[in-house]
Amino acid sequence: MIAQDIIDRTNADRARAMTADYAALGDHLSRRGIEIDAVKARVAAYGVAIPSWGVGTGGTRFARFPGEGEPRHIFDKLDDCGVIQQLTRATPTVSLHIPWDKQPAADLNAKAEEVGLGFDAMNSNTFQDQPQQPSSYKYGSLSHTDAATRRQAVDHNIECIELGQQIGSKALTVWIGDGSNFPGQANFTRQFERYLEAMKSIYAKLPDDWRLLTEHKMYEPAFYSTVVQDWGTNYLIAKELGDKAQCLVDLGHHAPNVNIEMIVARLIQFGKLGGFHFNDSKYGDDDLDTGSIDPFRLFLVFNELVDAEGTPGFSPAHMLDQSHNVTDPIESLMSSANEVRRAYAQALLVDRAALEGFQDGNDAMMAAQTLKAGFRTDVEPILAMARMEAGGAIDPIATFRASGYRAKVAAERPRVSGAGGGIV
Numbered sequence: 001m002i003a004q005d006i007i008d009r010t011n012a013d014r015a016r017a018m019t020a021d022y023a024a025l026g027d028h029l030s031r032r033g034i035e036i037d038a039v040k041a042r043v044a045a046y047g048v049a050i051p052s053w054g055v056g057t058g059g060t061r062f063a064r065f066p067g068e069g070e071p072r073h074i075f076d077k078l079d080d081c082g083v084i085q086q087l088t089r090a091t092p093t094v095s096l097h098i099p100w101d102k103q104p105a106a107d108l109n110a111k112a113e114e115v116g117l118g119f120d121a122m123n124s125n126t127f128q129d130q131p132q133q134p135s136s137y138k139y140g141s142l143s144h145t146d147a148a149t150r151r152q153a154v155d156h157n158i159e160c161i162e163l164g165q166q167i168g169s170k171a172l173t174v175w176i177g178d179g180s181n182f183p184g185q186a187n188f189t190r191q192f193e194r195y196l197e198a199m200k201s202i203y204a205k206l207p208d209d210w211r212l213l214t215e216h217k218m219y220e221p222a223f224y225s226t227v228v229q230d231w232g233t234n235y236l237i238a239k240e241l242g243d244k245a246q247c248l249v250d251l252g253h254h255a256p257n258v259n260i261e262m263i264v265a266r267l268i269q270f271g272k273l274g275g276f277h278f279n280d281s282k283y284g285d286d287d288l289d290t291g292s293i294d295p296f297r298l299f300l301v302f303n304e305l306v307d308a309e310g311t312p313g314f315s316p317a318h319m320l321d322q323s324h325n326v327t328d329p330i331e332s333l334m335s336s337a338n339e340v341r342r343a344y345a346q347a348l349l350v351d352r353a354a355l356e357g358f359q360d361g362n363d364a365m366m367a368a369q370t371l372k373a374g375f376r377t378d379v380e381p382i383l384a385m386a387r388m389e390a391g392g393a394i395d396p397i398a399t400f401r402a403s404g405y406r407a408k409v410a411a412e413r414p415r416v417s418g419a420g421g422g423i424v
């Protein structure tokens with residue numbers, strides 16, 4: 001962890017300018033009828049979960065270039081996640097990936113408490129084989145033609161639930177790599193029937209206060225078809241399984257130009273939006289840092305979420321899901337957590353009564369202008385003030401660099417090459 005005096009020292013250099021910017025923004029917002037402290041309070045209460053796999057260096061299909069001081073195991077990962085939370089105060093929970101992070105529950109709980117974190121959704125893994133595993137997932141897992149392979153995949157998911165129950169998790173996210181690479185390789189209908197049957201066995205073991213989140217992805221690792229390819233299939237699954245089943249939307253798992261915010265609105269309308277994997281992309285499932293390519297799209301997603309706030313039973317899980325190939329993973333995750341909060345803050349600034357009036361009056365220009373007024377506002381002083389007041393850093397990346405944390409862990413952690421990156 002980072003010593004508090006380093007945070008205090010780097011904040012001291014910046015506090016005066018930030019406080020002045022906050023006051024100026026407060027004046028500006030009050031002229032728009034918005035109370036800045038109320039926005040700040042909602043931003044401060046907002047948290048996004050870190051993916052445990054995100055603190056390792058990712059890779060591409062071509063190569064992986066390990067960084068300095070990579071975490072060797074889940075306990076190192078939790079240290080890194082603790083630093084992210086310490087500086088951003090926006091990431092109170094971690095989403096584990098099993099079996100990569102499999103350890104006794106007591107040890108996970110003790111470490112989480114030590115670094116001030118909780119646990120979010122559990123993620124199962126049936127897209128790669130583990131040592132000593134009897135059946136291979138080469139040709140699929142929950143939808144495999146072989147019953148014993150499907151059973152093995154179901155049992156693994158149940159194991160994830162059981163571990164999750166001991167560490168305070170309340171959700172299981174299921175993403176599978178199942179699909180096909182050649183036309184004719186698989187019968188779409190029979191493959192999906194096998195998947196549904198297997199998912200029903202998992203759902204039957206889900207505790208009453210848990211949710212089962214299914215994640216669609218249009219391609220990769222299967223390149224011709226995937227079993228859960230889009231939000232339509234995802235919705236069918238959630239509908240088929242029951243009330244505790246909802247859809248998870250990974251922003252990178254759609255074709256270019258797909259209107260993701262509209263998918264979000266549809267899923268909200270029918271009670272099936274379970275959560276998000278936030279990231280960004282230019283061409284496909286790039287797993288780039290959230291808000292790095294298209295921050296306006298992220299804002300439009302949050303516009304739908306703010307619009308739905310207060311809907312009974314509406315509480316989607318918010319998680320990051322990124323792969324960092326060329327940046328320090330801690331810096332990227334801190335940046336993304338701030339970008340998610342930024343989109344939320346901007347969406348809170350939209351004058352919803354005015355927007356509805358322009359929509360009802362068919363004034364397309366003023367409706368668009370009203371929406372964009374939120375996006376155009378520089379809310380950084382709100383984000384920085386929320387972080388500082390919670391004990392975090394006004395400038396998390398600058399503070400992280402000043403702390404020497406990366407060099408310290410690089411000295412303690414020998415270089416490893418086998419840590420799971422994961423494009424999920």
Ligand SMILES: [Mn+2]
Pocket residue numbers: 215250277321424
């Ligand atoms: Mn994902």
